[in-house]
Amino acid sequence: MNSTSNHSHQREFELGDREFRFLASFLSRETGIILSDHKRQMVCGRLVKRLRALGIQDFTEYCAMLDGPKASAEIEHLVNAITTNITNFFREPHHFEHLRRQVLEPFAAASPRRRRLRIWSAGCSSGQEPYSIAMMIAETLKPADAWDALVLATDIDTNMLTRGANGVYTAEDAAQIPETYRKRFVRRIPSDPTHIQMGDELRRLIRFKRLNLHEQWPMKGPFDAIFCRNVAIYFDKPTQKKLFNRYCDMLSIGGMLYLGHAESLIGMNDRFEVSDKTVYRRIR
Numbered sequence: 001m002n003s004t005s006n007h008s009h010q011r012e013f014e015l016g017d018r019e020f021r022f023l024a025s026f027l028s029r030e031t032g033i034i035l036s037d038h039k040r041q042m043v044c045g046r047l048v049k050r051l052r053a054l055g056i057q058d059f060t061e062y063c064a065m066l067d068g069p070k071a072s073a074e075i076e077h078l079v080n081a082i083t084t085n086i087t088n089f090f091r092e093p094h095h096f097e098h099l100r101r102q103v104l105e106p107f108a109a110a111s112p113r114r115r116r117l118r119i120w121s122a123g124c125s126s127g128q129e130p131y132s133i134a135m136m137i138a139e140t141l142k143p144a145d146a147w148d149a150l151v152l153a154t155d156i157d158t159n160m161l162t163r164g165a166n167g168v169y170t171a172e173d174a175a176q177i178p179e180t181y182r183k184r185f186v187r188r189i190p191s192d193p194t195h196i197q198m199g200d201e202l203r204r205l206i207r208f209k210r211l212n213l214h215e216q217w218p219m220k221g222p223f224d225a226i227f228c229r230n231v232a233i234y235f236d237k238p239t240q241k242k243l244f245n246r247y248c249d250m251l252s253i254g255g256m257l258y259l260g261h262a263e264s265l266i267g268m269n270d271r272f273e274v275s276d277k278t279v280y281r282r283i284r
Contacts, residue, residue, distance in 0.1 A: 187199050256281055
């Protein structure tokens with residue numbers, strides 16, 4: 001009896017060809033995210049909890065909901081379930097060393113009239129990347145109150161943005177932060193020794209906002225640097241090309257674009273030149 005019940009329960013949430021094609025088309029249209037066929041089981045596994053929360057019996061019913069007036073309210077939950085959020089502090093450390101040498105130190109040494117610094121962490125996930133950037137800023141630009149510095153941290157996943165804004169991480173996560181930064185910027189939580197919190201100095205530097213990169217962007221820029229690492233891999237080539245061109249428009253001439261280790265601008269955009277490994281400088 002139990003085995004039969006389990007079998008029928010599994011079949012209840014099978015994601016068929018038609019439903020998967022609908023979800024793939026829906027996500028591509030609304031967010032630019034591309035779901036290839038080999039991700040079907042991943043999509044099914046991640047959405048089962050959402051179907052149960054809605055009291056929906058199968059994916060046919062769920063797709064029908066997305067095809068109706070409730071779609072706009074559901075898309076945020078769908079994206080939160082589908083997107084992968086793998087991040088850590090100072091991931092790909094050569095990027096942060098490059099940021100210090102090529103962006104922050106020249107900025108600090110520039111004319112006193114130049115006080116405005118803007119860096120965008122696009123696809124910031126749960127916040128480790130923008131906090132890493134903020135540590136570099138706070139360490140390099142002294143005194144901090146002499147500069148108009150800000151990190152914009154955006155993501156499509158509201159659950160991740162809430163975590164980032166709270167600035168609370170496990171002590172294991174914090175072990176990835178260099179010791180000198182950890183001593184200065186990280187606070188212990190007396191009631192919970194297994195977690196830490198980012199200090200106020202960093203949190204004042206960051207603004208967490210929800211943004212779908214596929215839609216209109218409300219900010220005007222210009223930015224001195226943009227981090228968009230391991231985000232473009234979710235998009236097809238035409239969408240990537242459009243995205244990189246929009247980033248270029250948002251950067252100052254000479255501004256830097258940091259991509260993930262599996263991403264490249266080579267052959268995609270002639271408005272950048274290579275500055276370092278997966279780092280590109282806007283030249284026009």
